[in-house]
Amino acid sequence: MRFDLTILAPHIGFLAEGALLTVQACILSLIGSVILGMLVAIARTSAAGWVRRLAFVYVDLFRNIPFIVQLFFFYYGLPEIGIYIDAFTTGVIALSIAGGAYASDVIRSGILAIDNGILEAAEVSGLSKRKTFTRIVLPIALRTSVRPLGSVLINMILTSSILSTITLNELTGSAKIVASDTFRPFEIYVVLLVVYAALTWLVSLGIGLLHRRLNRDMLEPVG
Amino acid sequence: MLKVENVKKSFGAATVLNGVNLTVRPGEVVSILGSSGSGKSTLIRCINGLEKLDAGLITVDEFDVSKPKELAEARKRSGTVFQLFNLYPHMTALKNITLAPVEVLKRPRDEAEAEGRALLASVGLGDRADAYPAQLSGGQRQRVGICRALAMKPRYLLLDEVTSALDPEMTAEVLTILAKLAAEGTTMVFVTHEVEFARQISNRVVFLEKGTLLVDLPTKDFFDPAGGLAQPRVAQFLSKMRKD
Ligand SMILES: Nc1ncnc2c1ncn2[C@@H]1O[C@H](COP(=O)(O)OP(=O)(O)OP(=O)(O)O)[C@@H](O)[C@H]1O
Ligand SMILES: [Mg+2]
Numbered sequence: 149m150r151f152d153l154t155i156l157a158p159h160i161g162f163l164a165e166g167a168l169l170t171v172q173a174c175i176l177s178l179i180g181s182v183i184l185g186m187l188v189a190i191a192r193t194s195a196a197g198w199v200r201r202l203a204f205v206y207v208d209l210f211r212n213i214p215f216i217v218q219l220f221f222f223y224y225g226l227p228e229i230g231i232y233i234d235a236f237t238t239g240v241i242a243l244s245i246a247g248g249a250y251a252s253d254v255i256r257s258g259i260l261a262i263d264n265g266i267l268e269a270a271e272v273s274g275l276s277k278r279k280t281f282t283r284i285v286l287p288i289a290l291r292t293s294v295r296p297l298g299s300v301l302i303n304m305i306l307t308s309s310i311l312s313t314i315t316l317n318e319l320t321g322s323a324k325i326v327a328s329d330t331f332r333p334f335e336i337y338v339v340l341l342v343v344y345a346a347l348t349w350l351v352s353l354g355i356g357l358l359h360r361r362l363n364r365d366m367l368e369p370v371g
Numbered sequence: 372m373l374k375v376e377n378v379k380k381s382f383g384a385a386t387v388l389n390g391v392n393l394t395v396r397p398g399e400v401v402s403i404l405g406s407s408g409s410g411k412s413t414l415i416r417c418i419n420g421l422e423k424l425d426a427g428l429i430t431v432d433e434f435d436v437s438k439p440k441e442l443a444e445a446r447k448r449s450g451t452v453f454q455l456f457n458l459y460p461h462m463t464a465l466k467n468i469t470l471a472p473v474e475v476l477k478r479p480r481d482e483a484e485a486e487g488r489a490l491l492a493s494v495g496l497g498d499r500a501d502a503y504p505a506q507l508s509g510g511q512r513q514r515v516g517i518c519r520a521l522a523m524k525p526r527y528l529l530l531d532e533v534t535s536a537l538d539p540e541m542t543a544e545v546l547t548i549l550a551k552l553a554a555e556g557t558t559m560v561f562v563t564h565e566v567e568f569a570r571q572i573s574n575r576v577v578f579l580e581k582g583t584l585l586v587d588l589p590t591k592d593f594f595d596p597a598g599g600l601a602q603p604r605v606a607q608f609l610s611k612m613r614k615d
């Protein structure tokens with residue numbers, strides 16, 4: 149068999165649409181995960197015991213169930229009880245919920261790593277607990293979490309390929325279609341390998357830059 | 372007036388403050404000396420409400436720090452400068468200074484910023500307003516820390532070994548500023564190991580030993596052979612400090 153990438157030329161547009169869908173789903177899910185992760189991280193430090201337990205159950209539960217099972221439950225299970233959500237929305241929700249469990253861990257450790265002296269300075273200055281959280285704790289925790297949140301995003305890009313199982317023609321889904329249309333699975337999956345690798349490589353490059361930019365003023369040596 | 376009356380504080384089985392009495396009147400500079408572990412930091416932390424008292428009473432201008440409702444008022448009247456600066460790392464020097472005036476005192480931002488810049492200029496950091504803590508030297512950081520406390524216009528400035536993380540040159544920078552503040556009549560409670568400096572700027576010197584105030588005398592008397600120095604522990608402490 150001859151390795152011939154040119155046979156894919158007519159399908160480039162279709163594949164690009166799939167890639168765009170992957171990127172869209174991942175960006176939305178990242179936003180969802182960080183917001184959810186933040187809320188859950190806050191809940192895990194809540195004064196109310198039942199809130200803490202609920203948050204803990206969520207994190208434990210969604211980390212210990214295969215993503216594909218979560219996804220099938222949302223997409224094929226929920227309609228049985230009258231809840232219909234389209235494939236893209238389902239995918240974003242499922243990725244957000246799964247990613248949120250990891251993001252909450254990341255953000256929580258970012259919060260716990262904050263030097264207590266900084267919090268004491270805020271406290272004696274009379275800053276309220278809420279203001280201390282929004283103006284000091286959260287910004288510091290988020291910027292120190294950029295790298296691990298980047299890993300969550302990369303994981304999300306990889307996991308998003310599973311969305312093809314619920315009829316969503318994102319990158320993997322459209323590749324499958326092209327493969328079966330052209331009968332050239334070798335070429336198409338080589339391309340898929342390269343595109344995923346490039347995508348995650350680009351993202352981790354971006355994360356590194358963002359991390360350095362945000363923490364620029366914190367990284368410079370003590371002088 | 373800042374009043375500490377018969378204050379007791381233990382951590383588990385260890386009694387750290389065992390009936391401390393101290394009065395600081397407006398305009399006074401009171402230095403607190405004492406060996407390591409004698410409870411100096413704990414005393415400061417009781418005054419600014421970071422530690423709860425086990426017994427006794429601390430009032431800052433009549434506001435009882437043990438009563439949650441009064442603590443907020445008490446805290447508005449005292450400003451704390453920390454040994455390790457404790458600046459907010461994600462904010463510029465100016466932001467560090469204006470955060471509490473804007474959020475707590477509800478001062479208009481532009482006024483708070485103008486005052487913040489003036490404070491920075493007064494400590495020789497007029498051109499570093501936009502620098503982040505990590506871009507400043509230790510001495511510069513501590514000067515920002517002092518500005519941050521002063522920006523709240525406290526009646527009492529609490530300073531806990533504010534130069535002990537600094538090298539001699541930076542220590543001198545910071546002490547110059549404290550001397551200026553003292554000369555301007557700023558009320559200060561000054562925990563320090565800088566005995567000579569304490570002697571220069573204080574109205575009174577107190578000596579804390581194992582959680583009790585062993586000596587509380589006007590500065591001149593504290594260093595007098597018939598006064599503070601008559602206490603063997605004080606004499607021993609001072610001669611050790613001089614040797615170091
Ligand atoms: N949070 C705490 N938990 C337990 N013990 C504590 C705590 N804070 C202080 N101590 C203990 O209380 C004693 C007094 O501590 P403190 O920090 O007040 O001393 P200090 O006079 O400030 O000493 P230094 O000159 O070394 O700063 C020490 O034995 C210390 O170990
Ligand atoms: Mg101390």
